[in-house]
Amino acid sequence: MDTTDTSGQLEEALERLHAAGPEREGWLSNHAPMVVEALAAHGHAGAAHRWVDQYRHKLEDFPDRLAPVTDDNWPSALGDPRRITDWTDHFSRTLADRPWRDVLAEWWPRLLPGMYGGATHVIIRVGHAVRALEAGETAPRRTELAHALGYWAARHQPVTGFAVLPGAPTARESLDAVPVIAKGHLGFLDRLAAVHRLPVWADDITDPDLARERLTELVRATTHRYATHAHGEPTMLVHAATAPNAVLRTLDSLPRDQWAPSLRAAWTASAAVTAMYAPDEPVAYRPTARLTAEEVMERALAHGDEHVIKLTDTALDVGDDLALAAAQRAIELSEPLVS
Structure with missing residues (x-):
């Protein structure tokens, strides 16, 4: 993995x-800065401009300024999207x-409670920006952090008012204990408002290393879990993994x-994302071929979908066979990017 990218293409x-x-379109996130950073981090900086060419129809101008x-x-x-x-x-x-x-x-600490803004893309964009800066500080990378933090502050969205349920010893078991809400035809904010109960997990941890x-x-x-549960909602369930990974990437900074x-x-x-989008039951999943990490990333890039690339980026961080299978599952279930 090449996280230094001295080519200047990023x-x-x-x-x-x-x-x-x-x-864009009043609420949907612009994924392009996150994707090009992921491509550069995995040795594909040379594909960044070509990918942006495919994605550019989804780019919109900034809204007008209101007041400093x-x-x-x-x-x-804080939390006023008009002030992006x-x-x-x-x-x-x-x-x-x-x-x-x-x-x-x-x-x-000011922004952390509101990481659900923009369907968690606010924290995900910050995580990508921080990884780029840790790999090498340049003016465009600092600017990217400014854009990411500005987006987070404008879309700051806390989750409050849910009842606390008992958790389980492991993350996997606690995710299994999350009550799934009735879906209907609800958007992200309506689903988020319908999350009334969540189990706690690791809430007694105070040691930083732990x-x-x-x-x-x-x-x-x-x-x-994405490998066996993604059929619930292949796009939105990506964020159950990519949002905490963005936090993990930021810890050392x-x-x-x-x-x-x-x-x-x-x-x-x-x-919360699990409650909002998980299916009632998992399905068994086995990829049709056992691929290397590099092969999975190449397939994700060829597919082009922004969420596929970002989940693959996280899967490569995890690095084991089941994580790579989750990335292949995303490729299978998602619509390719069409320019």
Whole structure:
């Protein structure tokens, strides 16, 4: 895996994408910055521009500015999607003046409760931006973090008011204990509002290193679970794995005292997405061929769907056969990207 990408192709792709806003059609997320970072991280930076060419019909301009976000008035702008451009401006200014890790550490606890915004794409985009910066700090990568944090602040969406149910010792067992809501024809926010009960898991963890172990376990469990449960909703169930993996990727860039709260937020996000989209019963799944990680990534790239590529990215982080099978399941169940 090549996470350093000194070719400059990631920078070029990000600069091209930063002319577009983080959403389209009023709410749907722009996945392109996340995808091009994933491609670069796995040695496919050379395919980034070609992929963006296929995706560009889904790009829209930023909304108009309303009023500047400042260090004094930011609480009133938090969670206001009309302020996406204002928030992006704010983080662009802030990151121009301060080290990016300091800015991230200051804002992480403020934003963490609202990681469900944009159907969890807000935290996923931040995770990709942080991984890129850890691999090599450049101006386009800092700008990408500003765009990601601005999106998160504007779409900040907490989950509150659910009853706490007993959990289980493992992440896998606790995911199995999540009550599945009646689906109907509900959008993301309506489904999220219908989540009234969630089990707790690892809520007593305070040691940072143990929090990392449990978060790693959660990413593995959610990725594995996709192979047998993705038929519930192949696109949205991707986020049960990619959202906590975004948190896991960010831990080393954060103060250690933020790791345990990050684990708890990641669990709640995975459990909520599971409640919203999981099927009533799993199905047995075995891929038609046993592929290497490189072969799976090549197939995901050829398929092109943004969620397929991002789940494959997470599956390669997990790295075992069942995780690779989950990526193949995503390829089988998802519609290819059509330009």
